[in-house]
Amino acid sequence: MLLINTGLKLRNIIEELTTSPIRKIANSAIDNKDVIPLWFGETDIITPSFISDSMKLALDNGHTFYTTNHGVPELVETLSQYSSNLHKKNITHDRIMITAAGMNALMMSAEALINPNDKVICITPVWPNFMRCIEIMGGKIIEIPLILSEISNTWSLNMDDIKNNIANVKGIYINSPNNPTGWMMDTKEQLEILEICRKNNVWIIADEVYERVVYDRKVAPSFLDIADENDLLLVINSFSKSWAMTGWRLGWMTIPRNTLALFEKLNEFNIASPAAPVQHAGITAIKEGEDFIKEMINKLSYSRNIAIKYLSSFSKVTLPEPTAAFYTFFKVDGVSNSEEFCMNTLLKTNVGLAPGTSFGQGGKNWVRICYAKSPELLEEAFNKLKPILD
Numbered sequence: 001m002l003l004i005n006t007g008l009k010l011r012n013i014i015e016e017l018t019t020s021p022i023r024k025i026a027n028s029a030i031d032n033k034d035v036i037p038l039w040f041g042e043t044d045i046i047t048p049s050f051i052s053d054s055m056k057l058a059l060d061n062g063h064t065f066y067t068t069n070h071g072v073p074e075l076v077e078t079l080s081q082y083s084s085n086l087h088k089k090n091i092t093h094d095r096i097m098i099t100a101a102g103m104n105a106l107m108m109s110a111e112a113l114i115n116p117n118d119k120v121i122c123i124t125p126v127w128p129n130f131m132r133c134i135e136i137m138g139g140k141i142i143e144i145p146l147i148l149s150e151i152s153n154t155w156s157l158n159m160d161d162i163k164n165n166i167a168n169v170k171g172i173y174i175n176s177p178n179n180p181t182g183w184m185m186d187t188k189e190q191l192e193i194l195e196i197c198r199k200n201n202v203w204i205i206a207d208e209v210y211e212r213v214v215y216d217r218k219v220a221p222s223f224l225d226i227a228d229e230n231d232l233l234l235v236i237n238s239f240s241k242s243w244a245m246t247g248w249r250l251g252w253m254t255i256p257r258n259t260l261a262l263f264e265k266l267n268e269f270n271i272a273s274p275a276a277p278v279q280h281a282g283i284t285a286i287k288e289g290e291d292f293i294k295e296m297i298n299k300l301s302y303s304r305n306i307a308i309k310y311l312s313s314f315s316k317v318t319l320p321e322p323t324a325a326f327y328t329f330f331k332v333d334g335v336s337n338s339e340e341f342c343m344n345t346l347l348k349t350n351v352g353l354a355p356g357t358s359f360g361q362g363g364k365n366w367v368r369i370c371y372a373k374s375p376e377l378l379e380e381a382f383n384k385l386k387p388i389l390d
């Protein structure tokens with residue numbers, strides 16, 4: 001934990017926020033060009049030129065001013081049509097809120113919902129940032145880990161624990177497709193979660209930023225497929241993963257009817273609105289980006305097969321096979337401190353890994369790899385890791 005000079009009189013919860021173990025490891029070698037960086041959740045694919053060119057054009061056309069808190073109207077309408085077509089539901093423009101990537105949307109979700117001491121169920125393992133948002137707002141986290149079947153070696157929700165806790169919480173946070181496990185909810189599970197949340201007046205915060213990073217269908221199952229427009233549901237999405245735009249910081253939320261004015265206020269007091277030229281590039285990404293997504297998924301599928309082939313062959317590794325997103329999350333025999341293991345592995349092999357402790361309780365002997373890299377780089381990385389993992 002990073003302790004700050006308390007003489008500055010910052011809020012205690014801010015001083016006590018847990019530093020990301022991934023960042024600690026990455027920062028120790030971030031400038032080392034010899035390191036193979038498999039720690040962060042992004043591809044090595046540069047944003048396609050048709051998107052970059054559209055932003056240049058937006059700048060040339062003078063789109064350099066504030067936009068409305070809601071977002072550029074053409075982007076809002078484009079996302080309304082895109083989401084409606086993708087999920088076969090009429091998702092109207094007043095349910096789309098433009099944000100500065102998924103992280104901004106998650107923070108605004110916490111600001112909108114969480115009072116001090118409110119409890120929120122978080123399904124773990126999971127990218128930890130929303131849990132920190134809960135803490136910033138003074139809320140309390142109830143971690144409910146996924147169950148790993150010893151028979152099928154696959155992940156599933158612990159519905160018994162969810163039902164036992166659901167009556168006492170403000171919301172439930174579910175990331176599917178999931179970072180770090182590659183697990184993906186099915187529609188049956190989503191229907192069950194939706195029904196118990198309706199009965200208990202509990203919000204669902206559905207982080208669906210990987211909905212297009214799937215290998216056996218066009219789009220992952222979504223709560224938007226089954227929910228009504230007035231359900232207590234916030235769906236978080238982002239341009240970062242599907243269109244290789246991690247550095248652009250553009251995303252959106254799908255919100256219930258009649259809540260737009262609230263989220264416009266929150267956007268005003270957070271960022272006002274995402275950068276205007278970036279929003280115009282987002283329009284182009286949606287309208288012209290389907291071929292790019294297909295090409296990217298083909299590349300990721302090939303890389304996924306490489307990762308599974310190597311990790312499945314290593315004697316110290318237990319690998320539940322990922323079905324979506326672009327990660328493998330695996331257990332390493334003999335490891336009791338994954339942060340220490342990843343740091344030592346970095347020093348020995350120049351391969352950067354993410355420790356399982358980053359993603360919630362129970363990750364002390366688990367490790368995440370982001371396989372969204374070139375086949376050549378992955379082959380080199382796994383050959384370096386073989387003496388450690390086999």
